[in-house]
Amino acid sequence: MSTVYDGERGEFVAEPAADTVPLLAVKDLRVEFRTNDGVAKVLNGVSYHVDAGETLAVLGESGSGKSVTAQTIMGILDMPPAVVLGGEVLFHGEDLLSAKPARRMQVRGEGIAMIFQDALSALNPVFTVGFQIAEQLRVRRGLSRAEARKGAIDLLDLVRIPHAKQRVRSYPHEFSGGMRQRAMIAMSLALDPELLIADEPTTALDVTVQAQIMDLLRDIQRERDMGLILITHDLGVVAEVADRIAVMYAGRIVEQADVYALFRGPAHPYTEALLQSLPRLDLKGQDLKAIKGLPPSLTRIPPGCPFHPRCPRAVDRCHQEVPDFHPLPGDRHSACHFAHEMLVSGYPGSNPDKHSRGLSRGDA
Amino acid sequence: MNEPILQVRDLVKHFPVRVGVLFKRTIGHVKAVDGVSFDLRKGETLGIVGESGCGKSTLAQVLIRLEPPTGGTALFEGRDMFALRGNDLRRLRRDVQIVLQDPYTSLNPRMTVGDIIGEPFEIHPEVAPKGSREGKVRDLLDVVGLNPEHINRYPHQFSGGQRQRIGIARALALRPKVVICDEPVSALDVSIQAQVMNLLGELQRDLGLSYVFIAHDLSVVRHLSDRVAVMYLGKVVEIGTADEIYGQPSHPYTQALLSAVPVPDPALRGRREVIRLTGDVPSPVDPPSGCRFRTRCWKAQDVCAEEEPELITRVAGHPSACHFAEAHVVVGAERENS
Structure with missing residues (x-):
């Protein structure tokens, strides 16, 4: 069996047989109004x-x-x-x-x-x-x-x-x-x-x-x-x-993961912020951690990472360099320069207890 | 707890259903609100939850006297608010204000933000003499987290969340004591919803406001409310502190409602109790006899069709309008975050 470089996974994998073609795959879709x-x-x-x-x-x-x-x-x-x-x-x-x-x-x-x-x-x-x-x-x-x-x-x-x-x-x-x-x-x-x-x-x-x-x-x-x-x-x-x-955020996929893995430890600050900003039925509320600012206007998407004006972790690099939608361990992807760090250390402000809770499927 | 600022007793609002073109006949009534009683205490938030058509928005409209009630009383600071006329009524309108759901239709597109927020001062000049109005409007914009420099902009130049802040500033202009919030965050995106909810919480702490907070989203209501009333087909079926309602719901409808709310935690998938109601809410024109929930209730027996259950405390220390009220944990509301 031959191997090919799989850009999505970022590794060499066995060439997929014909029957493993996904039902539907959207690739690099670009649309403007x-x-x-x-x-x-x-x-x-x-x-x-x-x-x-x-x-x-x-x-x-x-x-x-x-x-x-x-x-x-x-x-x-x-x-x-x-x-x-x-x-x-x-x-x-x-x-x-x-x-x-x-x-x-x-x-x-x-x-x-x-x-x-x-x-x-x-x-x-x-x-x-x-x-x-x-x-x-x-x-x-x-x-x-x-x-x-x-x-x-x-x-x-x-x-x-x-x-x-x-x-x-x-x-x-x-x-x-x-x-x-x-x-x-x-x-x-x-x-x-x-x-x-x-x-x-x-x-x-x-x-x-x-x-x-x-x-x-x-x-x-x-x-x-x-x-x-x-x-x-x-x-x-x-x-x-x-x-x-x-x-999705501003016309891009910013994170893609198994549902359990994503809720246990998001690998993009936007996902994390969304999870933290939710009022929950089963948890009593203090102040919610709101995401500051607004989503960007699609006619004026900021340079670099489109989330950087609202991101608590943004550094200079984020203002200039658009992060790749890159693969991470556990068949997941993120478009954040710090995705690896987020997964390894958890995120400042994230709830460490969350990582020990729940089912141990996927990767954390 | 503080003394009540608003005491509502047996409030009824029926809308006639008419047919015919010239000679209109009334063939029935939409019983939108049908005997609602509650107290709102100073500085607290009373959440009102229910599905569409349960009468929660009609209740809001009656409470700010947009609609005359069909029956019942409401005492605001001890005075019957439905009997007020002239200057007394004008004074009441200063004290009780509303924030509406849709920030797109509730702001006049042809008025500047300054005019929208300043308009209450035209009607109540005693609150802000002419010269001081612009300054007051700027202060209000600042209070709700908008840039005071934007006073001359039009609503379309703002996003949904910002518009809702404008609506809140307008409601606060006359320094009200009670603010009725009718679904204030349901038209907003998740990331913006949290900002507006935090703002409402801050304003309450800073200004000592009392809220009647109407929403269909139970998580939002839990977050902001001290006490919660659950409505079904024009009636309150259960009322209590937020902990009682979410932790020990005793009315079957409350239990079903809580069970239906998706919890953003896949680890709980398949572990939560599922109570699924069948069918739809019956028409408020011809509500079922006895208990109005009986047509969808799994506990219903003959007595439910004959005798309407009173809203009294049977179990769990809070009133519930069910003959077979029984406290039952649905969401594990007291579960610690660990």
């Missing part, structure tokens, strides 16, 4: 991958580029103003960005499906929910009206909507928020996709309904061995469902 107010550098080299049966959480605040990455994968970016400058979206190793429109159309729905945050605006208000689910089955699978309707009922059953037979005739406004989100999940599953991208699927929902929807997504994913990219800003949701996490 050209508007009258200037050029916003929205994605500045985003790379991540997800395998079948795996849940990757993409965590970031508004404007970090997590949704734009998803829209680029799906090919639903508004162009203009968006311009894809470079990078690859490899689905089973096939680059979708250079694929023909017909092929992209085919992948959409059958290969990769997506659900959105606001189900009310994602559903068409003048058609019944059943019609909108059945439409895909008729157009893409060539089913008759009656067959497609039956398919829609089965799908509504699958997402645990009670009385699916009657509900299939309802309009979106007749559904509650949680039911609409279920209907959208049903729609995304119609063509049996291998990968589901869920963009903030529970942000608009109440907490008890959020729990129901996350349970549903997890069960469906397990049953179908589907890949799941969960885009969210909620560290709590991430901690409950994700296998791996990619943390």
